[in-house]
Amino acid sequence: xxxxxxxxxxxxxxxxxxxxxxxxxxxxxxxxxxxxxxxxxxxxxxxxxxxxxxxxxxxxxxxxxxxxxxxxxxxxxxxxxxxxxxxxxxxxxxxxxxxxxxxxxxxxxxxxxxxxxxxxxx
Amino acid sequence: xxxxxxxxxxxxxxxxxxxxxxxxxxxxxxxxxxxxxxxxxxxxxxxxxxxxxxxxxxxxxxxxxxxxxxxxxxxxxxxxxxxxxxxxxxxx
Numbered sequence: 001x002x003x004x005x006x007x008x009x010x011x012x013x014x015x016x017x018x019x020x021x022x023x024x025x026x027x028x029x030x031x032x033x034x035x036x037x038x039x040x041x042x043x044x045x046x047x048x049x050x051x052x053x054x055x056x057x058x059x060x061x062x063x064x065x066x067x068x069x070x071x072x073x074x075x076x077x078x079x080x081x082x083x084x085x086x087x088x089x090x091x092x093x094x095x096x097x098x099x100x101x102x103x104x105x106x107x108x109x110x111x112x113x114x115x116x117x118x119x120x121x122x
Numbered sequence: 123x124x125x126x127x128x129x130x131x132x133x134x135x136x137x138x139x140x141x142x143x144x145x146x147x148x149x150x151x152x153x154x155x156x157x158x159x160x161x162x163x164x165x166x167x168x169x170x171x172x173x174x175x176x177x178x179x180x181x182x183x184x185x186x187x188x189x190x191x192x193x194x195x196x197x198x199x200x201x202x203x204x205x206x207x208x209x210x211x212x213x214x
Binding site: 005011012015022025035041042045046049056057064079083086089090093094096097 | 130135137142145186187190194197200207
């Protein structure tokens with residue numbers, strides 16, 4: 001069973017846009033200047049890239065099989081839930097490490113007496 | 123599969139491969155550990171997208187489960203490494 005022509009066209013558009021957006025995200029990871037700029041770039045691939053390719057898969061496989069196929073959308077939902085968690089963890093780790101190193105472009109510890117003895121609230 | 127779809131799938135695979143190479147370059151040159159971890163996360167995401175597109179190319183449904191597992195492992199690995207960078211240990 002084959003899909004109608006407009007489904008192939010929309011799938012092609014979604015797949016190419018997803019690949020290009022993921023490429024732009026990776027280019028940002030490589031080209032941006034500091035870590036705090038670079039941490040923004042993979043979000044492109046995590047949101048628009050993953051959603052485009054997952055929607056293309058849902059559309060194409062649903063029409064090819066003649067029944068609704070939503071497993072691929074599950075991947076996009078999972079990535080949308082987990083990518084911010086990873087990014088927030090990494091940002092905290094990076095701010096902590098840059099403070100320990102004494103970098104100038106991050107806010108210092110609030111009591112300006114070095115790292116806190118116990119950071120149990122984190 | 124129409125010619126347009128197979129052509130655009132090849133274009134998308136090319137873009138994603140280039141994206142993997144760029145992220146791998148950042149993994150190799152990243153000056154600090156957090157740069158390498160964010161690039162590794164980006165690399166994992168790119169591999170997941172490649173597997174999804176390959177599932178469209180080969181018309182096999184086992185690629186979707188592979189992509190889901192890759193997303194899961196990427197999340198667990200990146201979060202564990204971020205936790206290690208923050209605290210010096212993963213499980214306390």
